[in-house]
Amino acid sequence: MFGSRALLTFFLCLHSIGQARRLPWKGWAKHIEGKCPQCQEERCPPVPQWCPSGRVLDACGCCWECANVEGQLCDMAWQGHTFGACGEGLRCQLRGGHHVNEPQCVCNSQESVCGTDRRTYRNVCRMQEAARTRRRAQLTLAHVGPCKEAPAVLTAPQETVALVGQRVILGCEVTAQPLAELEWRKEGTEGALPGKSSHIIVQTRGGPHRTQVTGWLQIHQVREEDVGLYMCHAWNAFGEVTASAQLKVISAADSTQTPEVNGELDVTDDEDAYERSREGPSGSHE
Numbered sequence: 001m002f003g004s005r006a007l008l009t010f011f012l013c014l015h016s017i018g019q020a021r022r023l024p025w026k027g028w029a030k031h032i033e034g035k036c037p038q039c040q041e042e043r044c045p046p047v048p049q050w051c052p053s054g055r056v057l058d059a060c061g062c063c064w065e066c067a068n069v070e071g072q073l074c075d076m077a078w079q080g081h082t083f084g085a086c087g088e089g090l091r092c093q094l095r096g097g098h099h100v101n102e103p104q105c106v107c108n109s110q111e112s113v114c115g116t117d118r119r120t121y122r123n124v125c126r127m128q129e130a131a132r133t134r135r136r137a138q139l140t141l142a143h144v145g146p147c148k149e150a151p152a153v154l155t156a157p158q159e160t161v162a163l164v165g166q167r168v169i170l171g172c173e174v175t176a177q178p179l180a181e182l183e184w185r186k187e188g189t190e191g192a193l194p195g196k197s198s199h200i201i202v203q204t205r206g207g208p209h210r211t212q213v214t215g216w217l218q219i220h221q222v223r224e225e226d227v228g229l230y231m232c233h234a235w236n237a238f239g240e241v242t243a244s245a246q247l248k249v250i251s252a253a254d255s256t257q258t259p260e261v262n263g264e265l266d267v268t269d270d271e272d273a274y275e276r277s278r279e280g281p282s283g284s285h286e
Helices: 002-021 029-033 124-133 273-279
Strands: 055-057 064-066 090-096 101-107 113-115 141-144 149-155 160-163 168-177 181-186 200-206 212-219 228-236 239-250
Touching: 101 124, 113 124, 149 228, 160 168, 168 181, 168 228, 168 239, 181 200, 181 212, 212 228
Parallel strands: 149 239, 160 239
Antiparallel strands: 055 064, 090 101, 113 141, 149 168, 168 212, 181 228, 200 212, 228 239
C-alpha cells in the first residue's frame, strides 16, 4: 500500500515539473533547473511593443522582453538574470546607491543632444526613449549639444484701453534655446521698466515648458501719463525679438459711453484678471 502511494506521489511531482516547463520561458527559467531549457518560441509571451529602451532577448536567448532604461537596475555580466539587460546604447555599470554600489543602466554618451523636435535631451538615450514612448518615429538626432534657437513670440501683449485708476496687466510669452532674457520698455522712455515708476511692477518666470519664459507688466492705478506703446523685448545669444502693444487711458470725465467688454474696453471690477493672465498672457485691466 505504501509503495502505491509513493509511486503516485512520484508521478504527481513529474506532472508538476511538466507544468512548470510549460510556463513562458523568461529569464528566471534558468534558475528552476540551473540551466536554460530548450527554447520553444510558441510558449513565449507576446512580443512587447513600444518598449522605451527597445527589446532584448531574455537570459536564455529565447523570448523577447523590454530592455531596461537609463537609471534602472540591471545585471552585470557575472550576475544571474535578476533585473534584466540594458537597452540600446546603454551599459550596465556599478554606481553608488543608498548604501552600496548598485548596477544601473548608464548611457554610453552623456552629452546632451538636440532632437528634430527642437528639444534638448540629456543624452541620446533619453531622446530615443522619447521617440519610442511618444511613438514619434520621425524623431531623430538633429545635432550633438543643446538646441540653439533665437527667441520667438508665442503670445504677444494685446492693445488695451483702461480708465484712470484701473489696474492694467500686459503679458508676453517667448520661447528660445537657450532660455531668453526678457524685459519691458516704453516708447520714449529710456531704460527698462519699471525704472523709477513705483506703481509699475515687472514679473518674469520660466515655463510651462523649459524653453519658455513668460513676463508680465502690471500698472497699478493707471494714470493718464501711462498712455503709450509698451514693448516686450527678449533676447539670447542667437537673436532677439520684440512684441508691442498700445495702452490707451481714458479719464473719468471722458468715459461717457457704455464700456465695451469684447476685448477693447472692460471697466468691470474683475479680481481674477491676474490669474487669467498667468494661464495665458494677454492684455487685461481691472
